[in-house]
Amino acid sequence: MRCSCDALMFPTPLYSHAGRGCFSDVYEPAEDSFLLIDALEKDAERLKQSSCTDVNPAASQCTQETSHCNSLQLQPLVTDLVECLLPRLNGKVDVLVFNPPYVVTPSEEVGSHGIEASWAGGKRGREVMDRFFPIIPQLLSVHGLFYLVTVSENNPKEILSLLRESGLKGDACLSRQAGRERLSILRFSKQ
Numbered sequence: 526m527r528c529s530c531d532a533l534m535f536p537t538p539l540y541s542h543a544g545r546g547c548f549s550d551v552y553e554p555a556e557d558s559f560l561l562i563d564a565l566e567k568d569a570e571r572l573k574q575s576s577c578t579d580v581n582p583a584a585s586q587c588t589q590e591t592s593h594c595n596s597l598q599l600q601p602l603v604t605d606l607v608e609c610l611l612p613r614l615n616g617k618v619d620v621l622v623f624n625p626p627y628v629v630t631p632s633e634e635v636g637s638h639g640i641e642a643s644w645a646g647g648k649r650g651r652e653v654m655d656r657f658f659p660i661i662p663q664l665l666s667v668h669g670l671f672y673l674v675t676v677s678e679n680n681p682k683e684i685l686s687l688l689r690e691s692g693l694k695g696d697a698c699l700s701r702q703a704g705r706e707r708l709s710i711l712r713f714s715k716q
């Protein structure tokens with residue numbers, strides 16, 4: 526979960542260390558990551574701060590390396606979702622970004638702290654993101670934004686209506702076909 530922006534046009538971040546060598550157990554940025562970056566770039570004016578968490582310790586170290594390569598300062602935290610930030614950040618998060626494990630897999634594959642955590646989403650690919658949804662309204666500040674990567678198997682329309690019931694207004698701000706995946710970035714704000 527992360528965000529970082531402060532100008533209108535951005536070069537693609539340097540990430541050649543991800544997915545290889547000592548970071549071989551870390552998700553290598555792919556079409557979903559780049560669609561998310563495009564959506565954030567479109568909203569760059571509204572995005573100012575950075576934060577990030579991951580359940581995979583190697584992914585957090587890799588993010589540290591990425592921030593170093595791109596002259597950014599980040600403090601990646603190893604935690605399940607945002608557990609270690611609660612309740613301290615309640616009502617204080619202006620921008621929340623989640624590219625979750627969204628692939629449909631057997632439920633038994635969910636819960637790894639290794640590379641499998643990058644994709645294993647369990648039933649309908651929703652098991653990890655569904656655990657996160659109830660936390661979002663309490664985390665977001667009054668003007669906060671939440672960005673979520675989804676694929677069609679996750680039923681984005683249902684996610685939009687589920688979060689609407691918790692007071693979050695959302696839309697699909699960017700969509701793209703990437704191989705077999707129909708990717709959409711959902712963007713939510715408080716109503």
Ligand SMILES: C[S@@+](CC[C@H](N)C(=O)[O-])C[C@H]1O[C@@H](n2cnc3c(N)ncnc32)[C@H](O)[C@@H]1O
Pocket residue numbers: 526552553554555557558561578579580581584604605606607624625626627639642643644653
């Ligand atoms: C699809 S990858 C996205 C990686 C990267 N953020 C990107 O956009 O390229 C999903 C990431 O979510 C992390 N993850 C999976 N379950 C998590 C959980 N319960 N809490 C925190 N992070 C989790 C994985 O370890 C993996 O790094």
